Amino acid sequence: MAVLSSVEISGLMGSVAKYDAAAFEQLYAATAAKLYGVVLRILRRYDLSAEVIEATYLQIWQTASQYDPALGSPIAWMVAIARRRAIDLARRPDTAASDAEPEIADAESPGVLPRREMSDELKRLLTCIGRLEPDRQRTILLAYYGAFSREQLAAKLDTPANLLKASLRRSLFEIEQCLTS
Amino acid sequence: MSDIVNDDDLSALAAEYVLGTLEPDERTRANVLLDVDHGFRGLVRVWEHRFGELHLMVEPVEPDAKIWQRIKGKLGAADAPSARPSAPPLPTASAPAVRSEPVLVAETPAVAFVPAAAVVPSASPSETKPDAVATAEQKLAELINEVGRFEKRPTEEEQAEEQAEELTEELAVDEVDDPRVLEHVSHEPAPPVLLAPDRPRQIVRPPAPQVGGWRAMALVMALVAFGLGGLIAAWRYAPERLPRQLQPRVVLNLSQGPTGHTPAPHGTQFEE
Numbered sequence: 001m002a003v004l005s006s007v008e009i010s011g012l013m014g015s016v017a018k019y020d021a022a023a024f025e026q027l028y029a030a031t032a033a034k035l036y037g038v039v040l041r042i043l044r045r046y047d048l049s050a051e052v053i054e055a056t057y058l059q060i061w062q063t064a065s066q067y068d069p070a071l072g073s074p075i076a077w078m079v080a081i082a083r084r085r086a087i088d089l090a091r092r093p094d095t096a097a098s099d100a101e102p103e104i105a106d107a108e109s110p111g112v113l114p115r116r117e118m119s120d121e122l123k124r125l126l127t128c129i130g131r132l133e134p135d136r137q138r139t140i141l142l143a144y145y146g147a148f149s150r151e152q153l154a155a156k157l158d159t160p161a162n163l164l165k166a167s168l169r170r171s172l173f174e175i176e177q178c179l180t181s
Numbered sequence: 182m183s184d185i186v187n188d189d190d191l192s193a194l195a196a197e198y199v200l201g202t203l204e205p206d207e208r209t210r211a212n213v214l215l216d217v218d219h220g221f222r223g224l225v226r227v228w229e230h231r232f233g234e235l236h237l238m239v240e241p242v243e244p245d246a247k248i249w250q251r252i253k254g255k256l257g258a259a260d261a262p263s264a265r266p267s268a269p270p271l272p273t274a275s276a277p278a279v280r281s282e283p284v285l286v287a288e289t290p291a292v293a294f295v296p297a298a299a300v301v302p303s304a305s306p307s308e309t310k311p312d313a314v315a316t317a318e319q320k321l322a323e324l325i326n327e328v329g330r331f332e333k334r335p336t337e338e339e340q341a342e343e344q345a346e347e348l349t350e351e352l353a354v355d356e357v358d359d360p361r362v363l364e365h366v367s368h369e370p371a372p373p374v375l376l377a378p379d380r381p382r383q384i385v386r387p388p389a390p391q392v393g394g395w396r397a398m399a400l401v402m403a404l405v406a407f408g409l410g411g412l413i414a415a416w417r418y419a420p421e422r423l424p425r426q427l428q429p430r431v432v433l434n435l436s437q438g439p440t441g442h443t444p445a446p447h448g449t450q451f452e453e
Contacts, residue, residue: 034240037239037242042201053244053248056250058256076229076233087201087442088208091208122237125235144200149205150202168197169312172200
């Protein structure tokens with residue numbers, strides 16, 4: 001994966017919005033591995049993940065002009081598209097039925113990121129998540145990275161589903177309060 | 182989602198949508214809402230922005246080159262109706278891993294976990310003393326790691342849980358005691374307002390030739406809606422002025438307004 005700065009990726013995004021195929025290829029080369037990593041953690045199957053990546057980049061190609069820098073970095077925007085698609089696919093009944101035998105036994109753990117590579121936004125979010133009780137921190141992160149439904153989370157964490165829902169919503173509310181304070 | 186009664190519920194729904202925790206039927210309905218409700222779309226964008234940077238913690242996995250070839254082949258024909266994929270992609274020998282083998286983990290043990298201790302001292306040179314926020318983040322990152330392990334091997338579950346709790350207990354203490362954390366937070370730029378400017382999800386196509394027909398149709402529909410609206414208003418407020426044939430029957434009870442349903446007080450769903 002070519003390492004490009006956020007500014008360079010923003011520049012590529014501007015060109016892709018004008019349907020510049022060369023810029024799109026560069027954008028893909030610089031970002032596909034990240035998106036694939038995110039999607040694999042959610043779907044835990046290579047064929048489905050490849051499908052999602054393909055559809056995601058076609059959507060990026062068609063809608064790059066809608067990217068709004070005010071709502072985050074280009075890569076975060078792209079990851080959001082990929083996650084939406086991956087979660088939609090994971091929740092489809094036919095996918096859910098085959099979920100019993102994922103190709104990747106379980107999502108591998110995300111690596112530790114050196115502080116200098118963290119964006120200010122990430123630091124702020126992690127500070128806010130860090131203020132939650134330990135159990136609720138784990139639930140939020142497990143939910144985000146694996147995109148498990150509440151029912152799946154409740155089973156994994158051995159918690160009654162209604163308690164999990166209440167605690168999840170309280171966590172989200174507290175994160176919102178912390179980020180907007 | 183019949184229980185949506187206030188903005189906080191809608192925001193919570195958007196947050197859960199972004200997090201990915203909605204059950205399949207809830208997600209289906211949220212997707213419909215996303216298509217029709219401007220406000221909900223804005224909330225989803227805001228939450229996607231809030232969680233947007235968490236991807237930085239995920240290791241990249243190089244996809245098979247064939248994926249790009251397929252995308253490239255579809256670029257020109259992306260709008261053509263025949264551009265749908267005809268078959269699911271087949272796994273290939275050059276793929277990063279073969280079906281049914283969790284080799285991703287096995288091949289990249291060095292990438293999978295870097296001890297936090299090795300990383301903290303190498304953080305930015307300006308940090309000459311331990312930074313509470315930095316250690317908090319490191320610990321949280323370790324916690325994420327523990328979460329992964331906790332999923333992977335049930336036998337290590339309890340151990341990982343204990344470690345995670347220790348880490349985060351320390352984290353909570355560090356984080357609260359150090360005033361620099363507050364400083365750090367308060368100096369951040371203001372986050373986006375809740376209802377951020379929204380944009381259409383679809384590409385706006387140039388007006389087609391038959392737009393005149395649609396306009397006429399829209400006008401007729403608007404007139405119909407207006408007429409019905411007027412009639413309903415008349416039923417509600419001045420039924421006695423209507424011609425006898427149009428007066429509401431008592432059985433409809435429209436003039437008394439809705440009864441019974443009172444929305445839950447603001448924010449109650451967050452209190453246990």
